[in-house]
Amino acid sequence: MREPGFWYRPPSLLSILLRPLGALYGAVAAHRMAQPGTAVGVPVLCIGNFHGGGAGKTPTTLALARLLRELDERPVVLSRGYGGKLHGPVSVEPGRHSAAEVGDEPLMMAREVAVVVARDRVAGAALARARGASVILMDDGFQNPAVAKDAALIVIDSMRGLGNGCVMPAGPLRAPLSPQLARTDALIVVGDGGAADPVAAAVKAQGGLPLRARFAPAEASLAALRDKKVLAFAGIGDPARFFATLRTAGIDVAAERVFADHHPFSAQDLAGLSEHARRDGLNLVSTEKDLARLQGDPAAAGFAASVVPFAVTLQVDDAKALRGFVIARLAQARETQRRSGRR
Structure with missing residues (x-):
């Protein structure tokens, strides 16, 4: 799905006309969020968004997985597996599964951390525990009440913020x-944008922790693209942010191609990209998430080999504050579980 452009512009006539539907959708979503979730026996940290589309959940999830391993924890990511056909619960194996089976984001993350895909999140949590999870990182699912969450970390883009502030379909908010x-x-x-500053202030006012972060490109990606002109393409929630990240890193982006989030690339798509790059003497570059879909498709393997994956990691400005937050939340969750076990 490609996000409607009016979501990120001042309220238009169309968004005003859609507000009654948004009010109905929002009421149902808010009611569901209020339902108690199932405790799954280990701490659950949920990484989510207030809105549809991308903001950086996957890099945030991977950054938290690295932090948890530094704390001698055994994190397992629990994902719904959006875009994959397997309902699960299933442990994702990069050499065995494809993006068409388990989704592009789980497949990409499974190269670095254990990942379980499940439509039934409670069943998925049980499999994660069977895999030895001491902490479950729930990738998305903030609005889903199935599993009780010990902490919710919300990711938001500093440039787009909450868009027009309306609930779907009038705007991007999920509730x-x-x-x-x-x-x-x-x-x-x-x-470094300011669009999310009011939201950060509201989170701080209620006792939450606002943090600022940015994407840091991998040196290998920079080295592969240095002094070259590129054709950048992406089928993610916010392709504009990907293109901006490339330019901020000093990459000469000569052309851009935008596809819908989780777009299944067709033979025609790949032929068009290859021809464009050949004609203009450009190097192809895309996101790791897009490459996960391409590499899992035998028909696209040759094309995928010609694409440079632009890998990024999330770097939090106040890493000490994030570390302290995680330690405190894990201790609180385990104390709650200990007390519950006494009853």
């Missing part, structure tokens, strides 16, 4: 902002 804010323990604002 009214108020009940979402009430369940937010930490907010990670990605980038």
Whole structure:
């Protein structure tokens, strides 16, 4: 799905006309969020968004997995596996599964951390525990009440913020902002823009932790693209942010191609990209998430080999504060579980 452009512009006539539907959708979403979730026996840290589309959940999840390993924890990521056909629960194996089976984001993350895909999140959590998880990182699912969450870390883009502030389909919000804010323990604002500043202030006012972060390109990606002109393409939630990240890193982006989030690349797509790059003497570059879909498709393997994956990691400005937050939340969750076990 490609996000409607009017979501990120001032309220238009179309968004105003869609507000009654947004109010209905929002009421249902808020009611669901208020339902108690199932405790799964280990701490659950949820990484989510207030809105549809991308903001950097996957790099944030991987950054938290690295932090947890530094703390001698055994993190397992729990994902719904959006875009994959397997309902699960299933442990993702990069050499065995494809993006068409388990989704592009789980497949990409499974190269670095254990990942379980499950439509039934409670069943998925049980498999994660069977795999030895001491902490579950729930990738998305903030608005889903199935599993009780010990902390919710929300990721938001500093340039786009909340768009027009309306609930789907009138705007990008997945639920009214108020009940979402009430369940937010930490907010990670990605980038140096100011669009998310009011949200960060609201999180801080209610006792949550606002943090600022940015994407740091991998040196190998920079080295592969240095002094070259590129054709950048992406089928993610916010392709514009990917192109901006490339330019900020000093990459000469001569052309851009935008596809819908989780787009299944066709033979025609690949032929068009290859021809464009050949004709203009450009190097192809895309996201790791897009490459995960391409590399899992035998018909696209040759094309994928010609694409440079632009790898990034999330770097939090106040890493000490994030570390302290995680340690405190894990201790609190385990104390709650200990007390519950006494009853």
